Amino acid sequence: MTLYLRLKIKEMLTNPELLGWGIGFIEFWVLMWIFVFSQVSGETPWKIYVMKTNITMAYSFLGLLSMSSVAIGLSYSLFHASRAARYITKFTRIGVLRFIVEDFLGSLVAILIFALTIFLSVIGLSYVKWGILALPENPLGVMADLVIAGIALYWLAYMIALAVIVSRRTRALTMTSYMPLIVGFIAYSQLWIDLGNLVYVIPLCSLPALLTYHGIGAFPPTGAYFAWLTSDKPLPAINLRLAAISVFTWTIIFITLSLILLRKSRGVPVEEIRL
Amino acid sequence: MIEVVNLHVKYRWRQEPVIRDVHARFKDKHLILGPNGSGKTTLFRAIAGLTPISSGRIIIDGVNLDEIYGKPGVLAINLSEVYNVFHLNAYDHLRLFMDLTGGDFDLALKMLGDLGLSTDLLRKRKPWELSAGQQKAFSTVIALLSSARHILLDEPFEQLDPARKGKLIEHLREHKGVILLNTHETWLLSALKDWSTHLMFEGKLCGSMSAGELVEASLVVGDSADAMLRFTVSGKTYSLVRGEGGEPLSNLITLDRIYELTLS
Numbered sequence: 001m002t003l004y005l006r007l008k009i010k011e012m013l014t015n016p017e018l019l020g021w022g023i024g025f026i027e028f029w030v031l032m033w034i035f036v037f038s039q040v041s042g043e044t045p046w047k048i049y050v051m052k053t054n055i056t057m058a059y060s061f062l063g064l065l066s067m068s069s070v071a072i073g074l075s076y077s078l079f080h081a082s083r084a085a086r087y088i089t090k091f092t093r094i095g096v097l098r099f100i101v102e103d104f105l106g107s108l109v110a111i112l113i114f115a116l117t118i119f120l121s122v123i124g125l126s127y128v129k130w131g132i133l134a135l136p137e138n139p140l141g142v143m144a145d146l147v148i149a150g151i152a153l154y155w156l157a158y159m160i161a162l163a164v165i166v167s168r169r170t171r172a173l174t175m176t177s178y179m180p181l182i183v184g185f186i187a188y189s190q191l192w193i194d195l196g197n198l199v200y201v202i203p204l205c206s207l208p209a210l211l212t213y214h215g216i217g218a219f220p221p222t223g224a225y226f227a228w229l230t231s232d233k234p235l236p237a238i239n240l241r242l243a244a245i246s247v248f249t250w251t252i253i254f255i256t257l258s259l260i261l262l263r264k265s266r267g268v269p270v271e272e273i274r275l
Numbered sequence: 276m277i278e279v280v281n282l283h284v285k286y287r288w289r290q291e292p293v294i295r296d297v298h299a300r301f302k303d304k305h306l307i308l309g310p311n312g313s314g315k316t317t318l319f320r321a322i323a324g325l326t327p328i329s330s331g332r333i334i335i336d337g338v339n340l341d342e343i344y345g346k347p348g349v350l351a352i353n354l355s356e357v358y359n360v361f362h363l364n365a366y367d368h369l370r371l372f373m374d375l376t377g378g379d380f381d382l383a384l385k386m387l388g389d390l391g392l393s394t395d396l397l398r399k400r401k402p403w404e405l406s407a408g409q410q411k412a413f414s415t416v417i418a419l420l421s422s423a424r425h426i427l428l429d430e431p432f433e434q435l436d437p438a439r440k441g442k443l444i445e446h447l448r449e450h451k452g453v454i455l456l457n458t459h460e461t462w463l464l465s466a467l468k469d470w471s472t473h474l475m476f477e478g479k480l481c482g483s484m485s486a487g488e489l490v491e492a493s494l495v496v497g498d499s500a501d502a503m504l505r506f507t508v509s510g511k512t513y514s515l516v517r518g519e520g521g522e523p524l525s526n527l528i529t530l531d532r533i534y535e536l537t538l539s
Contacts, residue, residue, distance in 0.1 A: 003374045011361040077362065083325055087357035090324050091423070092375035095345025 004094060008106025011077075012070070013113060021069040022114045026062050027121060033058045034125045041130065048132060049216075050229060055134035056215030057225055059122040060208045061188050063115045063146065067153050068184025070114050074107055074157035075177035082165050082265060100262070104154060111150040119146075141214030148247055149207050155254035156180050156203070162261035194223035199238065203250045206243030213240055276302040277322060277350075277425055277453065282331035284314075284321050284478075292329065293317045295478040301425075304447075306467060306486055307457040309475030315457035316354075318475070319427045322455075323352045335425060347376045351423035353414040353431055359402050365413060366397040376421035383420045387413065389442050390435070408434030415443065419450060428456040432463065461524055464490040474515075476508045488517075495521035 012018055040051050078085075085103075089096045119142075127133050136142040157180055164173045187205050189195075199205045199222045212220040221228045221235035228235050277300070284294035293314045309315050320326040322333055324340050333340040335349055343349060358368055369387075373380040384394055390412040392405070397413075405413060415431040428447075432440050444466050447454065456463075457475075464472065468487035473480050481504060488503070492515045498505060502514030515524070 003371055007361055007363060007367055007371055010367075011363050015362050081360050083354075083356045084358065084360045086325055087323065087352070088360070088375065089345065090343055091346060091350050091421075092372070093345060093347045093377075094375060098345070 002102060004099075005102045005106045008103060009109050012073075012107065012110030015073065018070055018073045018110075018114075021073070022066045023117055025069065026066040026118055029062055029065075030058065030118065030121050030125060033062065034122070034129055038129075051126075051130055051132055052134040053212075053216050053218065053229055055122060055126045055132070056136070056212055057191070057208075057229070058126070059119045060211035060215060061191060061225075062122065063118045063211070064149060064187055064204075064207055065181075065184045066114050066118045067111050067146075067149055068180045070111050071153040071157040071180030072177050074154060075161045075173070075180070078103075078158055078161035079164060079173055079177075082161070086265070096262075104151075107154050108147070108150045111154065112146055115146045115150065136215045137217040138214040142211060145207065145211045145214055148210075148251065149204065152204055152207075152247065152251040152254060153180050153183075155251060155258050156183065158258045159254050159261065162258055162265050166261050166264045190223040191225045192227075194221065194227075194235065196222055196236075199223060200242050200246040204247060206238065206246045209238045209243050210240065210247065276300060276336060277455070278332075278334040279318075279322065280332040280334070282318075282321060282333065283329040284317055284326060285329050286326070293478050294321060294328075297331070297478075297480045299473065299480055301453055301455050304454045304467070304470045305456070305483070306463060306470045306472040307455060307475055307480070308459070308461065308464075308472055308489075309457070310459050313459075313475045314478040315459075315475050316429050317478075318480070319352060319354070319429050319455070319457065322427060323350060323354075323357075325352075325354070325357070348422050348424060350425045350427065351376070351418040351421035352427040352429070353411070353418040354429055355402060355410045355414045358414050358417055363401065364398055365392075365400055365402045365405060366394065368402055369397060369413075369417065372417045372421065376423070378417070378420040378422055383416055386416045386420065386446060390416065390439050406434070408436070408439075411435065412439065412443070419446060423452070425453040426450070426455070428454060430458055431456060432458065432460065461490075464524070474504065474506060476506055479506070481506045489515070489524060491523075492517060493519055493521040493523050 038054055040047065040054060085099060088094050089099045094102065123134060160176050160179055164170060164176060183203050186202055187208055190199070190205065190208060195202065195205060199209070209220045212218070219237040219240065222238045224235060227233070279297050279299045282294055282297040283292050285292040294317055297318065307315050307318070317326060321328050335343065358372060360368065360371065369383055370380060372378065373383055387397065392409055392412060402410060402413060411431060411433055412435060415428060418426050418428065431443060435443065464486040468485065468490065470486045471483045472486045472489050473482035484503060492503060495514045495516050496511065497514065498512045499514035499516050502516055504515040506513055
C-alpha cells in the first residue's frame with residue numbers, strides 16, 4: 001500500500017467531522033430505530049422474519065445515509081485539495097491515473113468501513129434487544145451493494161467538487177456538496193413513500209431494494225417499506241434487474257462526467273475560496 | 276531551463292490581464308522583484324500549471340508544460356496551497372511529499388529545525404495551523420528538498436525573523452539548480468548580488484540585470500537617457516540609472532513604495 005493511499009484512509013478515518021456525521025449521528029438513529037421505533041416482538045417464525053426484515057432495512061437505509069454523509073466531506077476535501085491534486089499529478093511520481101485510482105480506493109475503503117460500522121452495530125444491537133442474529137442471507141451480495149454504493153457516492157462527490165471548480169462557482173459548494181445527502185434522504189423517504197417507477201430514475205434510489213433483497217432474500221416493493229412490512233396489502237415488487245441497471249447507469253454517468261470535468265480543472269486559487 | 280513565451284493570464288474573461296505579454300528564459304538563479312499585486316505569484320502559478328493561461332506557452336527543459344504529468348524532479352513550488360492535501364498534521368504532509376518526490380526526509384526535518392519548526396510542532400499542527408511565517412518556511416523547505424531542477428519560491432522570507440532569513444539564504448546559496456525567487460523586499464539584492472534580477476510591474480516583466488548592479492542603481496521618474504532599464508507604472512515612466520541620480524533602490528526597502536513615488 002502506498003503512503004498516499006495510507007494517508008488518505010487515515011485522513012478519512014480520523015476526521016472528527018466525518019466520524020461525527022457518518023457514524024455518531026447515524027448511530028443515534030440506529031439506537032432510535034431499534035430501541036424506540038421497532039415495536040415488533042414475538043417468537044413465531046413470521047414475527048422473526050418480520051424482525052429480520054426490519055433489521056435488514058435498518059442497516060440498508062441507515063448505512064446508505066452514513067455513506068451519503070461521508071460523501072459531503074469528500075466533496076469538501078476534493079475541492080480544497082484541488083490545487084494540491086493538480087500539483088501532485090504534474091510534479092510528483094503520482095500521475096493523473098494513479099492519483100485518481102489511489103484517491104478513489106482510499107475513499108472507498110474508508111466509506112466501506114463507515115458502512116460496515118453501521119451494519120455491525122445494527123446486527124449487534126438488534127441481537128441485544130431481540131436475541132436474533134440477523135446475518136444477511138447473501139453476505140457477498142450485501143457487500144457488493146455497499147461497494148457499489150460507495151463507488152457511486154464517491155464519484156457523485158467528485159463530480160460535484162469538479163463542477164464547482166470548473167464553473168468557478170466556489171460559493172455554490174456549500175449548497176451543492178449536500179447533494180449526496182439529499183440523494184440519501186430521497187432514498188430514505190422510501191420507508192414511507194412509494195416512488196413507483198421513479199425509483200429507477202432517481203439516482204441511487206434503488207440501492208436499498210438491492211440491499212434488502214440480498215439481506216433477507218425477499219423481493220422488496222418500489223417504496224413504502226414500512227407499509228410493506230406491517231400491512232397485509234400487497235405492494236408492487238421492484239424489478240431488481242432494472243434496479244441494478246439504474247444504479248450502474250448512474251455510477252457510470254458520475255464517473256464519465258467527473259473524468260470530463262477533471263480534464264478542464266486546474267484547481268481553485270486560495271483567494272477564490274469564499275464559502 | 277524554463278521558457279515563458281508571450282504569456283498572458285487573466286482570472287476571469289472580462290478582467291484585465293494579470294500577466295501581460297511576458298517573455299523570459301530562466302536558467303540560473305533569478306530574483307523577480309515587484310510590488311504587491313504586480314503578478315509575481317500569478318506568474319509562478321502559471322509556470323507550475325496551477326492557473327489557466329489566456330495565451331502563450333511555458334516550456335520546461337524543452338517540454339511543453341501541458342505535457343508534463345507524473346514527473347518528479349522537474350519543478351517544485353513553495354505555495355502552501357499545494358501542500359495542504361489531507362486533514363492531517365504537517366509531519367504526515369512532509370513525509371508524503373518527500374516520498375512522492377524522492378526528497379531527503381531527514382534533511383528536511385533538520386532544515387525545518389533550523390528554521391524553528393521542531394518535529395514535535397510538525398506532529399501537533401496541521402500545515403494551515405502553523406503561523407504564516409512557519410507555513411512559508413514549511414513549504415519552502417519541501418520545495419527546496421523535492422530534488423527538483425527548477426524551484427519557484429514565492430516570497431520565502433515573508434514573516435521570517437532575521438536569524439531565520441539568514442539561515443534560509445545559506446540554504447538558497449547552497450542549492451544547485453534553477454531558482455526563481457519573487458519578493459517585494461529590496462534588501463535581498465545585497466544578500467544575493469550574483470543573482471539575475473527582473474522587475475515586475477502591473478503584469479509586465481522587465482530586465483534582467485544582476486542584483487549587484489541593481490543594488491547600486493537609483494530610480495528616476497521619467498525617461499532618462501542613460502537608463503539601464505525603463506518601465507512604466509500607472510502610466511508614469513521610470514528609469515533605473517547607475518549611481519545616485521535619483522532615489523537609491525536599496526532605500527525603498529520594499530518595492531510597494533514605488534506607488535508613493537508615482538504619486539509624488
